[in-house]
Amino acid sequence: MTMENRCISRKDILSSTLFHIQIKQCQYIDNFPEAVTTIINNAVGKKKLKQYSEIKNKLYRIKTSFFTINKGKIRKKDFFEGLYERIENRIR
Numbered sequence: 001m002t003m004e005n006r007c008i009s010r011k012d013i014l015s016s017t018l019f020h021i022q023i024k025q026c027q028y029i030d031n032f033p034e035a036v037t038t039i040i041n042n043a044v045g046k047k048k049l050k051q052y053s054e055i056k057n058k059l060y061r062i063k064t065s066f067f068t069i070n071k072g073k074i075r076k077k078d079f080f081e082g083l084y085e086r087i088e089n090r091i092r
Contacts, residue, residue, distance in 0.1 A: 007048060007091045010041045016090060020083045024074050032064040040087060049091055052084045 014037040021028060039058045043050040059080045067076055 006044055006046065008044055008087065010037060012090060013037045013040050013044070013087060016087050017083060020079070020086055024070075024079065024082075026066070026070040026074055026079075028064070028066045029069065030064055030066070032062065032066040035062045035064065036083070040084075044091075049084075049088055052081065055084075056080065 014033060017033045017036050017040075021033065036059065039055055039062070040049070043055045060076060067074070067079075
């Protein structure tokens with residue numbers, strides 16, 4: 001599958017992830033944005049994104065200090081669901 005056939009590029013996914021982190025006023029010190037981008041990028045097909053329920057466990061298993069650093073600011077569930085919705089809206 002070429003990038004032209006995809007509904008969103010890896011760069012767009014990374015950009016959305018970084019923007020979502022910024023909007024939530026969160027901090028990170030590891031490769032969290034890139035890890036999230038890889039999982040979501042792998043879930044993008046030609047015309048749509050896999051269902052959130054299909055990628056949720058992979059997102060939750062990312063090894064990161066992100067949620068420890070931002071404890072009390074954001075929960076995994078809220079962060080990932082919000083990001084998924086943001087990316088899904090960009091695809092439409």
